[in-house]
Amino acid sequence: MHPRTQRILQRLEKLGSISDAPNCLSRFYGTTAHIQSRKVLIEWMESAGMTVHCDNIGNVRGILKSKAPNAKHLVVASHYDSVFDAGKYDGPLGVLLGIEIAQQVSESGQDLPFHLQVVAFADEEGGRFNTAYLGSGVLAGYFDKTWLSRKDDAGETLDSVIQKMGHHIDLVNDEAIPKEDWLGYYEVHIEQGPVLCDKDLPVCLVSGIAGQTRVDIHWKGMAGHAGTSPMDLRQDALCAAAELTLIIEALGKKHKEKLVATVGKMIVGPNSSNVIPGTVYHTLDIRSMQDHFLAEMVAYLEQQALTIAKKRGLHCEWKVMQSNPSVDCDPQLSAALEKGIKKSGVRELLSIPSGAGHDGVMISKVAPISMLFVRCTDGISHNPAEYCSPEDIEAALFASDAFLEALADSIK
Template sequence: MSQLEGAHMTAEHRATQVMEKIQTLASFSAMQDGILRAYLTEEHRQAHQQLARWMTQAGLETWQDEVGNQWGRKVAANPELPTLIIGSHSDTVANAGGYDGPLGILLAIEALDALQDTELPFHVDVVAFADEEGTRFQTTLLGSSPVAGLWNPALLDRQDAEGISIGEAMRHFGLEPDNVAQAARKPEETLAYLEVHIEQGPLLESLDLPVGVVTAIAGAKRFLIDVSGVAGHAGTVPLPLRHDALCGVAQMIATIEAFATEHEIVATVGKCDVRSAAVNVIPGQVQFSLDIRSQSQEKLDRCTQLLMQQLATIGEKRGLNVVHEQIYQAQAVPCSDRLQQLWAQVVESATGKDVCYLASGAGHDAMVMANLADMGMLFVRCEKGISHNPKENVQTQDVAVALDCLIRMIQSVSSYQTGTC
């Protein structure tokens, strides 16, 4: 790999530094073996202080915003110029690995360190969002939402397991809850939002590719489905006369899997509960969950409707009552076409290989940042697709490729700004 512009370090050397910094960041944890870094905790404060030191070393101006996100800016000569924002999240789930979130932040800091001597026609802000996973207050994307102008003040009353509200925790952290909305950035001053993240799935590894261009963040719907039949004696009721709720649910689950395969969506039954279950009782009541996702909102809506009809038909044929309740939904968010095109160009020149386009099945800060500006994401291969697990792993050479792509991408955005790509 070639020497990087404006620096005497190779991408491999810089990638090694990123990996070391990820290890350092992992030490700011409330857990011993896995990682736990939740919003508005001492670990949050220490991790952001460390990130701020690295940002300063990369020549960035640093500050903490009104939500507790950590920012670093590569300032352009002309203050009137717009800003390219690059970021990811610094918080984790419980028993997390080290790469989900921090990889995107540290790659951005490292890329700007490599570009310290390069004058760009825009400011570049790196942001570490303080709360994406929602581990402490069960509310996701809390760090990025106010930045994207989507703050809901009612959330200040939301409490953690100890009964401490977000508002109280903010004050304790040194933040003023009434000022959160001031974290909002202006769309007209924002050029684009970029995020590099581990894939958290096995596709890139199966294709033997280090990185891939994200097309969209999938929309999701979640349901609880109650199936009622007739409970009865396991020895006395002949099979043709039964209304066995669990047999009906078994057929429904098989149908869901076949339907998802046929329509190229993902659908998962993660919970299944037989009520008043006993070894000698025909199941009368079963509740199961359904999580269904697609990168196309139109397809998600259509497939959900079709699938629910099929489940209802199974219920009718078996004399079962089927009732579904939607408990969650998130809209599908497409990545900007032009940013996908630019990522594809830089990935092609950095790797010399065909470009893999893939959708994100998981949510990211980029979902809400799309509300502020054009949004583009790059995924990095992770071992066996394992994530939210201490076994999460990424290869240093893949980090080097991702860094090379990000540096090229930042430079390419100049052409994006002037519309010449």
Template sequence: MLGDEIVSRINQLGAISETGDNLTRIFLSPEHRTAADLILSWMKDAGMAARLDAISNVCGRYEGDRPGLPCLMLGSHYDTVRDAGKWDGPLGVITAIACVADLNRRGVRLPFAVEIVGFADEEGVRFASTLLGSRAIAGTFEASVLDARDATGLTMREAMVQFGLDPGRIGDAARKRGELHAYVELHIEQGPVLEQQNLPVGVVTAISGATRLAAHLTGMAGHAGTVPMALRRDALAGAAECIVSVEQFCKADSAGLVGTVGVINAMPGATNVIPGRVSFALDIRAPADQHRKQAVAEIVRQIEAIAKRRELSLQIDVTHENRTAPCAPWLKAQMAEAVATEGLSAFELPSGAGHDGMAMIDISDVAMLFVRCRGGISHNPAEHVEPADADAGARVLLRFVENFRPKA
């Protein structure tokens, strides 16, 4: 069973951490190097030519029935958030290696090459910029990120040099569209839908785009005991109404819209003072860009109306916008076929979380396969995939690869 080998390697990789108390493996750290070397050894054992590229992505290539053919690229990331779970990212890399190892054991060569990439930095923990490894491969890496500093004040440029890389050669990692037939990623779902459906895997329809807003409401601070309720301009009460409005609006939507306020700050922040200024951050995601943009416009309109009625001044700014990455219909169809052939239901669902496919879509059609995770828990030490589900994901991915038909 491929699942047993995958779980064993997940545990091996999960032991490589900054501390013994929790799993933390960030970009260009000593732990990153140790993990890269281990993944390289697994790729070589699977019959692949393996190397680190110019930004420290781990890259393996299994040639087709003749050398130099365009590839089907499989991948995911091997960095983590702080205090992470073991499965987010590495499951996709390790499962892909297990599939190639199976092909190699049977002496199977395909009419295309198979490449696997373990992306060096998807999470963006160290330099506050995500998808660095996949952006380098897609040729969209922003050179300005090299001047970003980590918590110790070290720039990415300096960290790369310490790691043994040349920041001036990041462009060498870039691939061209014609070199890839497609990019396909297996990943844990990071949500509860597959568990609710009692299914081990799901076919992803799109990686949802996201808009992030920073809202600032200003009222009037005052004494908690002396200002009558009817005369207050309470910025925190106004923010609370805005947040409930966002929740109600998104709950009423049936097309995958989600909205989250994850940060709020009230000033002056004293128990006996009416808050005069409040800031909060808002994250809006949807599987379709037009739907998300329309939702953002309506949410902003509602916040503006609340601020006006409460006599609060408002400043609201877009701080981040990522477009939706739709999974290609021709790839979804082949993935659904692989799922069905394994005797499973080809259930479709969107990804609310971001993935490397959001960068890779600039040079290739993309597809994703989700594997059920217990409780929908992710970015948490409780993150878990049952061995039987890991095996189901591997069987589907292997069937997809062996029967892959490049787009005409």
């Protein structure tokens, strides 16, 4: 194994040990572990020879400046927040690979025809405030100020957390790289699916990212005594939420070739065994590569929710929190990445779409994007069993080095 691969593995272990939860990995935006991991990333980027700063949303950004006149930015990035009970590769792997390829450039004294900016995004999963792509949103200039009033489960606002992190909300909008200064975006990420395992390949190109809509659904019924309220006089919010949840599952199964739909979070009030649930909040996450179809299915589900509410005599609030169209990876960047993959000795070129959302969705609003997937065992992710072999990480590293070289050649 190459010492650079070893260094990535050691750093993955180190980052994987920085957690807010005692028995598992959890690193939500703005927590103690999140801030601690940021310090470590700053150190590593500095030791790789980059000029580093932490921006006003908490993105850690290291730059190797080019001497070329009118040089643009190639951003190599991924995220350093995690879901609850996460694996250690989702996000950090792409950040650490970025640091490693930058260190190689810096140590060789090479002057690239573009600025190489490695970014560790502060929030991609959106686990605390349901703000997926918060970090990349800022880099792309799409920070939405209405997010500031969003609250976490403890009632703290995003606004307050950003300030506690020592950042200035007024300056967040200045952190974006202007559209005309972008050369492109590159991210290495674990596949989070089974295709690479199935094909027995270490890495592959990503052709595009599926569109995604996130909805918050609030049901308001009537809490009541579980023993004295007759069954036909109830306004049970949980039963309404459960009915909708099964409709969502059925819809996903009916269109399984082009749609996935999930209710992943549900909070029942008052959540007591002898009280009829009076309120329920839950989420809907729905994705497809076909934007028009996705919008149609979201509208259909909203209609179903309203029908259930009417039938059961409850109130239902349907709030679309985020809606991103599908995006395609850029042909020119992908051509350079193809060369990189070939040069690194991978026996077959494969290109697949990503069902999972990535920061490239946000960045695609201002710049061409490209992505490389790395095999993860059995496609498992968002789970402590998530695993990438050292050999596959090394293949991703060499393919990324060669991608950078091919891109530089294409510009000179």
